[in-house]
Amino acid sequence: MKGYFITLEGPDGCGKTTVANNLDKKLTELGYEVVHTREPGGIDIAEQIRNVILDPKNTAMDPKTEALLYAASRRQHLVERVFPALEQGKIVICERYLDSSLAYQGFGRKLGLDEVLNVNMFATENTYPDLTIYLDIDEEVGLARLADREFKDRLDQESIDFHHLVKQGYKEVLKRFKDRIKIVDASKDRETVANEALDLIIGLINDSK
Numbered sequence: 363m364k365g366y367f368i369t370l371e372g373p374d375g376c377g378k379t380t381v382a383n384n385l386d387k388k389l390t391e392l393g394y395e396v397v398h399t400r401e402p403g404g405i406d407i408a409e410q411i412r413n414v415i416l417d418p419k420n421t422a423m424d425p426k427t428e429a430l431l432y433a434a435s436r437r438q439h440l441v442e443r444v445f446p447a448l449e450q451g452k453i454v455i456c457e458r459y460l461d462s463s464l465a466y467q468g469f470g471r472k473l474g475l476d477e478v479l480n481v482n483m484f485a486t487e488n489t490y491p492d493l494t495i496y497l498d499i500d501e502e503v504g505l506a507r508l509a510d511r512e513f514k515d516r517l518d519q520e521s522i523d524f525h526h527l528v529k530q531g532y533k534e535v536l537k538r539f540k541d542r543i544k545i546v547d548a549s550k551d552r553e554t555v556a557n558e559a560l561d562l563i564i565g566l567i568n569d570s571k
């Protein structure tokens with residue numbers, strides 16, 4: 363039996379973790395087995411890679427190195443966590459996946475969408491999510507939500523221009539993968555956002571029956 367691979371995407375401060383926690387709770391109450399995880403990270407080796415990527419001290423990191431490290435952590439996380447859970451028929455809710463690399467490294471770092479996609483196709487053996495929920499928020503509103511966080515990682519510290527490029531990148535990604543990615547307005551209240559996301563997942567499950 364195969365499970366469902368669902369990813370949450372969006373600019374920094376879009377509220378992914380809150381939505382993912384909410385979805386985990388609601389789907390579990392409905393009787394589904396859920397694995398809630400995140401990228402970069404989710405398992406020990408990938409969390410170690412995350413620390414290298416996001417350490418504010420690593421200002422010398424080259425954009426291609428950054429893209430490769432995200433892809434490496436993605437690979438390890440897929441093999442150790444996502445594939446086994448899907449094999450067991452579980453619903454995997456993953457905060458961020460390859461669309462983040464396309465937007466942040468492809469556009470934010472200007473490496474190009476197709477270049478970054480190619481690296482990721484190698485890393486994931488062409489594994490796309492069954493459904494991606496894009497939490498749509500103005501990037502400045504998202505950053506303002508994070509403003510009082512004490513710790514700012516290396517990407518949080520990027521300029522507003524970088525975050526505008528990332529947003530532009532997501533717009534291209536939405537066009538390219540319009541069948542897979544569904545948009546939810548993340549400026550609404552938490553419960554509404556979570557319920558809209560839940561309806562999309564239930565719709566996917568019903569369609570696949």
Ligand code: TMP
Nearest residue numbers: 401402432458459462463466467517518
């Ligand atoms: P998080 O704050 O959502 O946990 O993600 C950490 C940062 O890493 C966030 O600024 C987005 C960025 N990121 C990329 O640049 N490329 C990627 O492939 C992923 C997964 C995250």
